[in-house]
Amino acid sequence: MKILVCITHVPDTTSKIAFMNSDTELNKAGLTFVIGPYDDYALARAVEIKEAQGGTVTALNVGLAETEPTLRKALAIGADDAIRIDADPTDAYFVATQIADIARKNGYDAIFMGRESSDYNGGQVHGMVGEMLGMPSFSPVMKVEIEGTKVTLAREIEGGKEYIEASFPLVLGCQEPIAEWKIPNMRGIMSARTKPLQVIAPVSQENLTSGGHYELPPARSGCKFIDASEAEKLIDLLKNEAKVL
Amino acid sequence: MRFKRKYPFMTTVDIQKSTKQDLYEQPDFYSLDDLLTEEHKLIRASMRDFVKREISPIIEDCAQKCHFPREIVRKFGEMGAFGPTVPAPYNPNGGLDYISYGIMMQEIERGDSGMRSTASVQGSLVMFPIYAFGSEEQRLKYLPKLASGEFLGCFGLTEPNFGSNPAGMVTNIKDMGDHYLLNGAKMWISNSPYADVAVVWAKDDNGRIRGVIVEKGMEGFSAPEIHQKWSLRASITGELVFQDVKIPKENILPNIDGLKGPLKCLDNARYGIAWGALGAAMDCYDTARRYSMERIQFDKPIGGFQLTQKKLSEMLTAITQAQLLVWRLGVLKNAGKATTAQISMAKRNSVEIALNIAREARQILGGMGITGEYPVMRHMMNLESVLTYEGTHDIHLLILGAEITGIPAFK
Numbered sequence: 001m002k003i004l005v006c007i008t009h010v011p012d013t014t015s016k017i018a019f020m021n022s023d024t025e026l027n028k029a030g031l032t033f034v035i036g037p038y039d040d041y042a043l044a045r046a047v048e049i050k051e052a053q054g055g056t057v058t059a060l061n062v063g064l065a066e067t068e069p070t071l072r073k074a075l076a077i078g079a080d081d082a083i084r085i086d087a088d089p090t091d092a093y094f095v096a097t098q099i100a101d102i103a104r105k106n107g108y109d110a111i112f113m114g115r116e117s118s119d120y121n122g123g124q125v126h127g128m129v130g131e132m133l134g135m136p137s138f139s140p141v142m143k144v145e146i147e148g149t150k151v152t153l154a155r156e157i158e159g160g161k162e163y164i165e166a167s168f169p170l171v172l173g174c175q176e177p178i179a180e181w182k183i184p185n186m187r188g189i190m191s192a193r194t195k196p197l198q199v200i201a202p203v204s205q206e207n208l209t210s211g212g213h214y215e216l217p218p219a220r221s222g223c224k225f226i227d228a229s230e231a232e233k234l235i236d237l238l239k240n241e242a243k244v245l
Numbered sequence: 246m247r248f249k250r251k252y253p254f255m256t257t258v259d260i261q262k263s264t265k266q267d268l269y270e271q272p273d274f275y276s277l278d279d280l281l282t283e284e285h286k287l288i289r290a291s292m293r294d295f296v297k298r299e300i301s302p303i304i305e306d307c308a309q310k311c312h313f314p315r316e317i318v319r320k321f322g323e324m325g326a327f328g329p330t331v332p333a334p335y336n337p338n339g340g341l342d343y344i345s346y347g348i349m350m351q352e353i354e355r356g357d358s359g360m361r362s363t364a365s366v367q368g369s370l371v372m373f374p375i376y377a378f379g380s381e382e383q384r385l386k387y388l389p390k391l392a393s394g395e396f397l398g399c400f401g402l403t404e405p406n407f408g409s410n411p412a413g414m415v416t417n418i419k420d421m422g423d424h425y426l427l428n429g430a431k432m433w434i435s436n437s438p439y440a441d442v443a444v445v446w447a448k449d450d451n452g453r454i455r456g457v458i459v460e461k462g463m464e465g466f467s468a469p470e471i472h473q474k475w476s477l478r479a480s481i482t483g484e485l486v487f488q489d490v491k492i493p494k495e496n497i498l499p500n501i502d503g504l505k506g507p508l509k510c511l512d513n514a515r516y517g518i519a520w521g522a523l524g525a526a527m528d529c530y531d532t533a534r535r536y537s538m539e540r541i542q543f544d545k546p547i548g549g550f551q552l553t554q555k556k557l558s559e560m561l562t563a564i565t566q567a568q569l570l571v572w573r574l575g576v577l578k579n580a581g582k583a584t585t586a587q588i589s590m591a592k593r594n595s596v597e598i599a600l601n602i603a604r605e606a607r608q609i610l611g612g613m614g615i616t617g618e619y620p621v622m623r624h625m626m627n628l629e630s631v632l633t634y635e636g637t638h639d640i641h642l643l644i645l646g647a648e649i650t651g652i653p654a655f656k
Binding site: 014034068069072073076183184185186187189190193 | 268270283284286287288290291294295298323324325326329337338339340341345
């Protein structure tokens with residue numbers, strides 16, 4: 001089985017975010033970048049499937065040269081080879097176009113990725129890739145089991161889970177607890193040194209959206225404790241200060 | 246979580262997994278990360294994730310209950326934390342440089358000095374001498390199993406009456422023709438009660454110090470545990486007792502004799518401690534920094550008061566200096582140029598700043614600092630052992646003094 005795992009290169013979730021150039025650009029100085037947490041689950045499950053059933057896992061990222069350590073980590077975790085599309089991922093449509101192009105050329109049985117990135121949280125790429133390739137796409141997928149040609153999925157829906165049967169080829173947007181994310185060991189890190197990492201020029205430059213500017217959420221204010229005997233004071237604050245009543 | 250001990254002298258201990266999130270972030274005030282390769286950074290991130298997943302949740306309860314989590318040995322093996330500088334085929338996870346090794350020890354000791362002790366004894370004091378001084382048969386017999394964590398090893402040099410003066414040891418091997426007889430006792434041996442294999446240093450009939458591989462189960466060999474420690478409570482420490490232990494001749498390390506054998510091992514272990522103790526220091530600093538921003542007194546965070554800022558500033562200065570020192574030592578070690586005296590300076594410096602930082606951090610945490618809610622007091626108590634083992638704090642001064650003056654002041 002050939003699995004393509006698309007990973008994002010995102011700021012660590014504990015990063016303090018700052019902007020520059022009149023709030024139109026993320027300030028990357030001092031940030032640590034990691035594999036997107038949802039993509040990390042997708043990668044872990046893909047490696048588990050490969051280890052159980054054989055096949056190959058290819059890790060793909062649309063990004064500039066700075067993302068290569070992130071791809072190297074995917075190789076250390078267990079991907080067999082990696083592809084970097086040499087472009088800044090500016091738009092979900094642009095990214096989906098690049099993934100679909102590689103998938104058409106290389107023919108994968110399954111394309112795994114996170115349900116969404118943890119920087120822009122668009123959650124659109126898996127759907128677009130499915131549409132572009134004429135494949136079914138599912139998200140958010142919490143469980144995937146493969147038996148021969150049958151794929152059983154569990155998808156999170158409002159208030160419960162939906163169980164689906166599907167067949168290859170397909171696109172999955174994954175989330176926990178599809179697998180426990182993997183920590184690369186030293187053997188994996190050393191073997192990643194020599195695994196192939198291909199750099200490919202983008203196939204198109206078309207974007208359907210363009211960025212405006214960014215704004216940080218308002219700073220969280222402190223809690224106020226109102227004694228139970230002063231309920232009127234609470235009502236007053238809710239009405240006149242928080243203005244929610 | 247319930248760990249069943251398979252050893253009859255131990256009772257079953259219930260270890261509670263902490264739900265508290267380990268938020269550790271490493272200070273890097275001088276952007277020293279620029280001196281590391283991407284692979285070094287990946288090794289560090291991976292070891293940090295490993296420590297946060299496997300050690301942080303259990304370490305406080307293990308320390309409180311004086312319990313060595315034996316299963317960590319296998320996990321370290323899977324991760325590749327044992328003897329990473331020993332190459333394949335002896336160590337399938339090995340072949341990394343000394344900066345990688347230092348980084349790994351730093352991350353593990355950031356979690357707990359006792360856990361790092363387990364890893365550095367196995368790597369530097371058991372695998373290293375078998376690799377460097379052993380026969381090919383010995384290397385192939387022991388190293389893969391030690392690397393994977395199937396075997397746990399220990400190192401026997403210190404004796405009840407010979408600590409800083411190992412040359413005076415009385416443990417000895419007597420040539421009986423087709424085998425040796427080993428007699429004597431070793432003290433303060435990390436890992437010993439659980440060890441499958443011990444590298445023991447003993448005098449032969451000519452008074453030369455030789456390396457002996459002793460295996461668990463050999464008749465006349467026992468390894469009783471040392472109880473009631475206030476330090477390194479999550480790692481296990483014991484004695485090694487040898488009463489007419491029959492040692493096959495093929496268990497002698499053939500390629501070394503004299504005190505330089507164990508001292509070369511100690512160079513490697515001390516190098517790991519220089520990085521490791523700095524990890525404990527950074528954990529204490531990071532804990533105190535975060536606490537000082539959360540703890541409100543006189544209507545503002547205590548981090549806003551000058552005396553707290555003084556403590557934090559001095560901690561960060563000492564950490565930054567030590568980071569640069571160990572990095573440079575790593576570069577020298579990779580080039581095969583690190584001297585014993587340079588390693589002594591780094592080991593001594595890292596442990597000293599770590600202990601000072603632990604004590605200052607404990608003050609910032611106030612009363613909370615003495616509880617198991619925070620790692621500071623555990624680090625502080627652990628570091629008291631680290632100050633003494635692998636060459637005491639004073640002996641390292643004398644090694645430096647001998648280097649400076651050319652006059653040894655050991656006796």
